[in-house]
Amino acid sequence: MQTIYTDVLVVGAGLAGERAAIEAAEAGFSAICLSLVPSRRSHSSAAMGGMQAAMGNCAKGEGDCPDVHFADTVKGSDWGCDQEVARMFADRAPIEMRQLAYWGVPWGRVVPGKGTYYKGGKLYDKEEKEENRGLINSRDFGGTAKWRTCYVSDGTGHSVLYTIDNVCAKLGVEVHDKTESISLIHDGVTCFGAVARCLRTGELRVYLAKATVIATGGFGRIYPGTTNAVICDGGGHITALNTGVVPMGNMEAVQFHPTGIVPTEILVTEGCRGDGGTLLDVNEERFMHVYEPEKQELASRDVVARWMTHHIRQGKGVKSPYGDHLWLDIRHLGEKHITGKLREVYEICTSFLGVDPIHQLIPVRPTHHYSMGGVRTNKDGKAYGLSGLFSVGEASCWDMHGFNRLGGNSLAETVVAGGIVGKKIAEFLQGAEVTFNSSVIDAEVKKQQERIQNVISCKAGTENVFKVRTAMQDALFKGANIFRTKEGLEECVATLQDTLARARKVGLKSNGKGVNPELSAALKIEGQVKMALMLSVGALNRTESRGSHNREDYPARNDRDWLTRTLAYWKNENDDMPTLAYEAATEIFHIPPGDRGYGKSEIIKADTKAEEKG
Amino acid sequence: MARLLKFNIFRYNPQDPESTPHMESFVLEETDSMTLFIVLNRIREEQDPSLQFDFCCRAGICGSCGMVINGRPGLACHTKTKDLPDEITLLPLPVYQLVGDLSVDTGSWFRELYDTVESWIHTSKAFDPTAQEERMEDSMAEAIYELDRCIECGCCVAACGTARMRPDFLGAAGINKVGRFLIDPRDERTERDYFEIIGNDMGIFGCMGLLACEDVCPKHMPLQNQLGFLRRKMGITALKSFFKK
Ligand SMILES: Cc1cc2nc3c(=O)[nH]c(=O)nc-3n(C[C@H](O)[C@H](O)[C@H](O)COP(=O)(O)OP(=O)(O)OC[C@H]3O[C@@H](n4cnc5c(N)ncnc54)[C@H](O)[C@@H]3O)c2cc1C
Numbered sequence: 001m002q003t004i005y006t007d008v009l010v011v012g013a014g015l016a017g018e019r020a021a022i023e024a025a026e027a028g029f030s031a032i033c034l035s036l037v038p039s040r041r042s043h044s045s046a047a048m049g050g051m052q053a054a055m056g057n058c059a060k061g062e063g064d065c066p067d068v069h070f071a072d073t074v075k076g077s078d079w080g081c082d083q084e085v086a087r088m089f090a091d092r093a094p095i096e097m098r099q100l101a102y103w104g105v106p107w108g109r110v111v112p113g114k115g116t117y118y119k120g121g122k123l124y125d126k127e128e129k130e131e132n133r134g135l136i137n138s139r140d141f142g143g144t145a146k147w148r149t150c151y152v153s154d155g156t157g158h159s160v161l162y163t164i165d166n167v168c169a170k171l172g173v174e175v176h177d178k179t180e181s182i183s184l185i186h187d188g189v190t191c192f193g194a195v196a197r198c199l200r201t202g203e204l205r206v207y208l209a210k211a212t213v214i215a216t217g218g219f220g221r222i223y224p225g226t227t228n229a230v231i232c233d234g235g236g237h238i239t240a241l242n243t244g245v246v247p248m249g250n251m252e253a254v255q256f257h258p259t260g261i262v263p264t265e266i267l268v269t270e271g272c273r274g275d276g277g278t279l280l281d282v283n284e285e286r287f288m289h290v291y292e293p294e295k296q297e298l299a300s301r302d303v304v305a306r307w308m309t310h311h312i313r314q315g316k317g318v319k320s321p322y323g324d325h326l327w328l329d330i331r332h333l334g335e336k337h338i339t340g341k342l343r344e345v346y347e348i349c350t351s352f353l354g355v356d357p358i359h360q361l362i363p364v365r366p367t368h369h370y371s372m373g374g375v376r377t378n379k380d381g382k383a384y385g386l387s388g389l390f391s392v393g394e395a396s397c398w399d400m401h402g403f404n405r406l407g408g409n410s411l412a413e414t415v416v417a418g419g420i421v422g423k424k425i426a427e428f429l430q431g432a433e434v435t436f437n438s439s440v441i442d443a444e445v446k447k448q449q450e451r452i453q454n455v456i457s458c459k460a461g462t463e464n465v466f467k468v469r470t471a472m473q474d475a476l477f478k479g480a481n482i483f484r485t486k487e488g489l490e491e492c493v494a495t496l497q498d499t500l501a502r503a504r505k506v507g508l509k510s511n512g513k514g515v516n517p518e519l520s521a522a523l524k525i526e527g528q529v530k531m532a533l534m535l536s537v538g539a540l541n542r543t544e545s546r547g548s549h550n551r552e553d554y555p556a557r558n559d560r561d562w563l564t565r566t567l568a569y570w571k572n573e574n575d576d577m578p579t580l581a582y583e584a585a586t587e588i589f590h591i592p593p594g595d596r597g598y599g600k601s602e603i604i605k606a607d608t609k610a611e612e613k614g
Numbered sequence: 615m616a617r618l619l620k621f622n623i624f625r626y627n628p629q630d631p632e633s634t635p636h637m638e639s640f641v642l643e644e645t646d647s648m649t650l651f652i653v654l655n656r657i658r659e660e661q662d663p664s665l666q667f668d669f670c671c672r673a674g675i676c677g678s679c680g681m682v683i684n685g686r687p688g689l690a691c692h693t694k695t696k697d698l699p700d701e702i703t704l705l706p707l708p709v710y711q712l713v714g715d716l717s718v719d720t721g722s723w724f725r726e727l728y729d730t731v732e733s734w735i736h737t738s739k740a741f742d743p744t745a746q747e748e749r750m751e752d753s754m755a756e757a758i759y760e761l762d763r764c765i766e767c768g769c770c771v772a773a774c775g776t777a778r779m780r781p782d783f784l785g786a787a788g789i790n791k792v793g794r795f796l797i798d799p800r801d802e803r804t805e806r807d808y809f810e811i812i813g814n815d816m817g818i819f820g821c822m823g824l825l826a827c828e829d830v831c832p833k834h835m836p837l838q839n840q841l842g843f844l845r846r847k848m849g850i851t852a853l854k855s856f857f858k859k
């Protein structure tokens with residue numbers, strides 16, 4: 001078996017992983033990134049809208065600064081975030097945008113002079129200053145006090161990822177694409193690297209590293225419909241939770257995006273609403289201004305998604321063979337804007353829906369979009385539980401997003417956190433002496449080989465992996481969606497327990513040779529169901545509503561009992577349920593819990609008299 | 615009654631000694647808004663779980679799913695069955711190394727390209743984290759992005775006669791990449807430097823100008839303009855250096 005040594009092994013070659021690898025490489029360490037797909041096809045490339053950073057260059061961003069960005073982020077998180085982390089992020093973001101400009105990102109720039117913009121379907125004037133000509137421009141996104149989202153047309157993720165990958169090529173950061181990490185090598189104290197499966201040949205390989213980083217992105221594919229790419233399947237998280245000692249943070253914090261298209265769930269960017277698009281109901285009437293007079297269509301995503309679902313439940317949805325939906329209207333933005341700044345949206349609508357958004361309405365409804373939860377780390381990106389293990393990007397719970405992340409804050413997180421955590425990794429490596437224990441390595445390899453043999457030979461059974469996967473997805477969709485209840489979640493957990501038993505009996509129908517896709521799916525299914533259980537049990541336990549977690553039976557945000565982060569462990573491989581623990585959401589309060597200013601809800605304050613926690 | 619569609623799919627698993635290259639047929643009933651993404655996943659889940667193919671974004675953004683669809687390279691996720699006849703033939707992209715069935719290795723091909731054309735900004739300036747960003751006209755940023763939009767799907771390369779004959783040909787995607795850096799004011803390379811990379815048969819002078827590339831590009835990249843522009847530019851650079859000698 002091939003064994004490859006490197007200082008840093010980054011599992012994931014999206015923006016977060018590659019950005020961290022660059023820091024390590026610049027400090028003189030060898031770095032290898034693994035990826036399921038060529039790095040530039042990583043899901044980061046699909047992000048259209050942009051990244052938030054308080055540049056304050058454009059007219060509607062005037063007076064912006066990291067303090068305001070920080071405050072928006074904390075409010076957006078519904079006070080669920082780690083405020084120290086959110087602070088570091090907001091402070092660093094503008095510098096990172098300039099760094100990206102230096103590396104080659106063709107950011108949209110300020111054009112001086114008078115102009116107009118739309119808000120809530122109405123036209124307004126603005127004037128850009130001559131003195132700001134050519135500085136990095138920003139557009140409007142939901143939940144923010146200022147126009148703060150830096151963008152490259154509507155291909156921000158694409159352009160930034162291509163730029164970062166170019167820097168990796170320049171610095172000699174290796175990318176081993178078509179390579180899937182299937183387990184971590186560790187002794188319960190220290191992580192030594194990973195066992196990976198080559199997706200060109202199907203062979204196993206061992207990667208040994210002083211520092212291992214999980215940067216594998218989101219895990220939306222445990223839901224049936226999601227805006228996430230098909231490779232966002234949680235494979236990286238599974239390797240962490242299978243260690244038994246690394247917890248997942250806030251798995252119940254799941255974001256639904258207001259504008260997934262119907263059918264196919266492809267995302268159309270928040271930029272549509274940021275640029276003045278409106279939401280309409282079956283009568284082709286706006287409704288968001290009734291629910292949210294202040295922010296209207298541009299309240300935070302959890303709030304807009306909730307009101308949309310509520311409005312559909314009121315019978316105001318548009319009936320279709322794919323279920324009820326609402327309309328997104330960008331017609332008034334005009335052809336030039338739609339085929340220019342929103343070109344990708346135009347292409348998606350015309351090629352996947354046969355809808356021409358210049359003249360027609362776009363069918364949309366809230367769709368699974370983002371995982372705030374993930375591998376729990378401290379503020380340096382070090383994973384809890386294992387030394388030498390880090391995590392960064394959407395895969396991690398670093399935790400600047402709490403229970404709802406703002407549009408534009410995730411793509412920004414990937415590069416900002418990538419830079420910060422990458423530096424910490426380099427510091428860690430300076431002093432690191434690691435002895436690789438061959439018996440630990442051999443045992444892990446043997447375990448994986450046996451696992452593969454067993455599913456190929458149907459040792460435990462012949463359950464069909466695709467059917468088990470569908471059962472898991474449907475359970476989450478039914479029970480752990482935008483609105484949640486005790487009954488719904490209990491049923492979801494029960495179904496998932498049954499699904500877990502089935503997942504343990506999966507056997508292949510095909511021969512499993514080479515890069516067999518059925519085998520890839522089968523190796524993940526048990527771990528995926530475990531993640532689904534962490535999510536739903538966490539949601540069932542959390543008897544409050546916070547950000548994107550909405551309990552209809554507990555509508556209030558409860559700062560007295562639940563200003564906490566859930567930590568979910570899977571202690572023993574054969575356990576049937578996760579083990580939950582809790583920690584304070586934040587050690588330091590720069591902004592005490594208060595009203596968000598949108599998405600009005602009842603708040604049980606921290607200093608109200610405590611009752612017995614049920 | 616919905617159409618019954620017949621898919622003839624190239625099958626070969628190089629890792630299985632018993633496998634030989636052959637075509638295999640699958641039949642599916644057409645559904646509303648059906649794309650080849652839906653088709654191939656259904657075939658895998660309902661008929662043959664060993665079928666290999668690549669999708670990622672399934673939204674025409676990431677460039678994973680290039681294949682030859684009824685003789686023409688294109689993105690499978692972007693292809694609706696209603697635009698196709700009852701019988702559909704799917705082959706892997708040529709030029710690239712086959713991984714299995716419809717899956718090819720575009721990753722290695724493009725990584726080699728980045729090194730060949732040094733697809734990064736060459737600058738002698740250091741980054742100053744305390745300074746304001748350097749200014750750029752928005753129209754310049756847009757012009758760069760226009761060439762940066764390529765999703766490296768490889769369709770243009772697969773459609774190119776030169777690329778099929780010369781393994782070292784950079785292809786329209788590769789030559790376009792050089793154009794992207796050439797217009798970027800942040801890159802300090804001179805025309806001579808670019809000439810070193812593409813002023814030869816591996817680059818712009820290998821191109822026969824038949825424009826199969828632009829025809830198949832799913833992103834409608836302005837390849838014809840780009841190739842023409844660079845051919846003139848490199849021609850002039852060649853002349854200049856000829857007279858200097
Ligand atoms: C459609 C869409 C649009 C978005 N738009 C925006 C936006 O406008 N603004 C914003 O702020 N955010 C946006 N987001 C969110 C944002 O894009 C993501 O959160 C972010 O890009 C994640 O980056 P990442 O580097 O963490 O992971 P990714 O870019 O997803 O990269 C993950 C990497 O891990 C690799 N990988 C995964 N599993 C394994 C494994 N087992 N072994 C080896 N490698 C593995 C993958 O191959 C990939 O290289 C959007 C998300 C979606 C779905």
Ligand code: SF4
Pocket residue numbers: 763764765766767768769770771786787790830831832833834835837
């Ligand atoms: S130029 Fe067009 S066809 Fe060629 S790789 Fe780029 S996007 Fe694909």
Ligand code: SF4
Pocket residue numbers: 770773774775776777785786820821822823824825826827828841
């Ligand atoms: S124009 Fe040039 S690059 Fe394009 S297909 Fe023809 S030979 Fe290839």
Ligand code: FES
Pocket residue numbers: 668669670671672673674675676677678679680689690691692
């Ligand atoms: S899957 Fe991304 S382009 Fe087709």
